[in-house]
Amino acid sequence: xTKPESAWFNDCYKSILDTPLAHWLQTLPAQMNEWQKSQKHxxxxxxxxxxxxxxxxxxxSTTLVDEVRIGSADDIDQYTQKKILGLLQQFxxxxxxxxxxxxxxxxxxxxxxxxxxxxxxxxSPLKDRTVLDVGCGSGYHMWRMLGCDASRVVGIDPTxxxxxxxxxxxxxxxxxxxxxxxxxxxxxxxxxxxxxxxSMGVLYxxxxxxxxxxxxxxxxxxxxxLVLETLVVDGDAQTVLMAGERYAQMRNVWxxxxxxxxxxxxxxxxxxNIRVVDKNFTTLDEQRATEWxxxxxxxxxxxPEDITRTIEGYPAPQRAVIVANRK
Numbered sequence: 001x002t003k004p005e006s007a008w009f010n011d012c013y014k015s016i017l018d019t020p021l022a023h024w025l026q027t028l029p030a031q032m033n034e035w036q037k038s039q040k041h042x043x044x045x046x047x048x049x050x051x052x053x054x055x056x057x058x059x060x061s062t063t064l065v066d067e068v069r070i071g072s073a074d075d076i077d078q079y080t081q082k083k084i085l086g087l088l089q090q091f092x093x094x095x096x097x098x099x100x101x102x103x104x105x106x107x108x109x110x111x112x113x114x115x116x117x118x119x120x121x122x123x124s125p126l127k128d129r130t131v132l133d134v135g136c137g138s139g140y141h142m143w144r145m146l147g148c149d150a151s152r153v154v155g156i157d158p159t160x161x162x163x164x165x166x167x168x169x170x171x172x173x174x175x176x177x178x179x180x181x182x183x184x185x186x187x188x189x190x191x192x193x194x195x196x197x198x199s200m201g202v203l204y205x206x207x208x209x210x211x212x213x214x215x216x217x218x219x220x221x222x223x224x225x226l227v228l229e230t231l232v233v234d235g236d237a238q239t240v241l242m243a244g245e246r247y248a249q250m251r252n253v254w255x256x257x258x259x260x261x262x263x264x265x266x267x268x269x270x271x272x273n274i275r276v277v278d279k280n281f282t283t284l285d286e287q288r289a290t291e292w293x294x295x296x297x298x299x300x301x302x303x304p305e306d307i308t309r310t311i312e313g314y315p316a317p318q319r320a321v322i323v324a325n326r327k
Contacts, residue, residue, distance in 0.1 A: 004048050005036060008167065012154070012179035019152060020130060020193040020221070027189055028181075035182055040160060047164040050090050054171050055080050057102060062173055064147030067113060068140065070172045073103025091165050093293035096137040101172055107290045109297055112140045114286050115200065115229065119321050122277035124225050126150040129195035132219050134185050135202035139166035139178075145198075146178050156183040190218035200229035205252050213269050220326040226271065231256045232279070232320040237264050241314065248301040248310040248317060259320050271324040278321040 009032045013025060041047075057080070059071030073081060085104050088094075097108030126148035133142050136155030139162070145153045155166070157180070166180040197219050199212075206212040216226055233241045235258035247253035257265065259276045266274050282298060284307075289297040298317070303309040308316050 003036060004051065004167075005032075005163075008179070009181070011176060012181065015152065015176050015179065016154075021152070021154075021191065023193075024189070024191055031183070031187065032181070044160050044164075047091065047161070050087050051164060051167055051171070053083075054087050054168065055083060057084075057172060059102070059172060064143050064173075067100065068097070068143045068147075068169070069100040070169075071102045076102050088168060089292075091161065091168060093295060094138065094165065095293065096140045097292075099140070099169060101169075107292050108138075108140075109287060109290060109293045111286045113144075115319075116141055116144050118278045118280070119200070119227060119229065120144075120148070122275075122321065122323055123227050124196065126196060130154075130193065132156070132194040132197045134197065134199045134216060134219075135205075136162070136166075136180065137201075138162050139169065139180055141198065141200065142166075142178055142180075143169070143173070146175065150196075151177065153178045155180045156185065156188065158182055158184045185212065185215045185219075188215065188219060192218060193221055194219050194224055195221065196225045196227065198227045198229075200227070203228065203230040204254060204256055207254050209255050209257075210265060210269070213265060217269060217271065217326055222326055224326050226266075226322075226324045226326065228262075228266075228322045228324070229319060230262070230322075232259050232262065232318055233315055234258060234318075235260070237261050243314055244312065246312055247314055248298070248312070249296075250301075259322065262320070262322060266322065266324050270327045272327050274322065274324040276320055276322050280319060282317040282319060 016022060057076055060075050063069045081102055094106050094108045096110050096112045097106050099106040126145055128151045130152045131145050131150045133155040136142055136157045139155050142153045142155045163180055163182050197216050199216055203209055233256045237260040239258040240261055241256040243253050263274050284299050287298040301311055302316055303311055310316055
């Protein structure tokens, strides 16, 4: 029996065949074959069976420009809507979004649309560009990139639940310009081919940030654009915070540089036209617990007596967007 992921990956191979990414086909199919043989999350097969049960619909409209909204409640009957809702709830927690499908509001933990609104005005137009989203999560920003008329959007993220969430949304939007691959950046060969590479909310999770930035660079063509969004701290070009065991209750946070330090890193690695285009503190309205995550969120990770500090005493999450070009 053919596994559903085989069809997902084959569609990706076909879509890049006659593009600047064609040389990726020398290694990618073998990688994905190995991935299919590897140990999966204990729920993965169940998630795939649930995906197959999502009803096929005919959305009256789809918009990806200002939001991700698919159809309306009037497109389907109440039974079908309840069935879709119940199936999507099986793929919780939903972290990045929101998504609107046939009157169902997937009210994700993060208002990722707010982040996109901060990023989008400062980047080169994505029309006809080949785009890579590194650490793409459920793929929310990928859909917004497609809404900007990118010619091809590829997202990579090793988290299998995110792959399932992406495919759940793609079930309603049949578009062969957008694909998700369960890879980490360390598994990518240097493609030197993407026009734009996004990395949003990943750098601080990496033990070796310099290696990670180098890996991002090697996915870009010369002159291509890096869009980097990450946690930062205030300070000068020598300021880098390395948290202890936890930062805002997260165990996997390593280096939080100042924007000046990050600019030095990028320049040393061969980027130019480096500019900090946005800085802001994450608010309790942008990241919060909802019925789609069933757990704690930012409010629980800050000092209840002083929300400018994390519960461990570090500066509260401040995020910056840096845009740069590969020399």
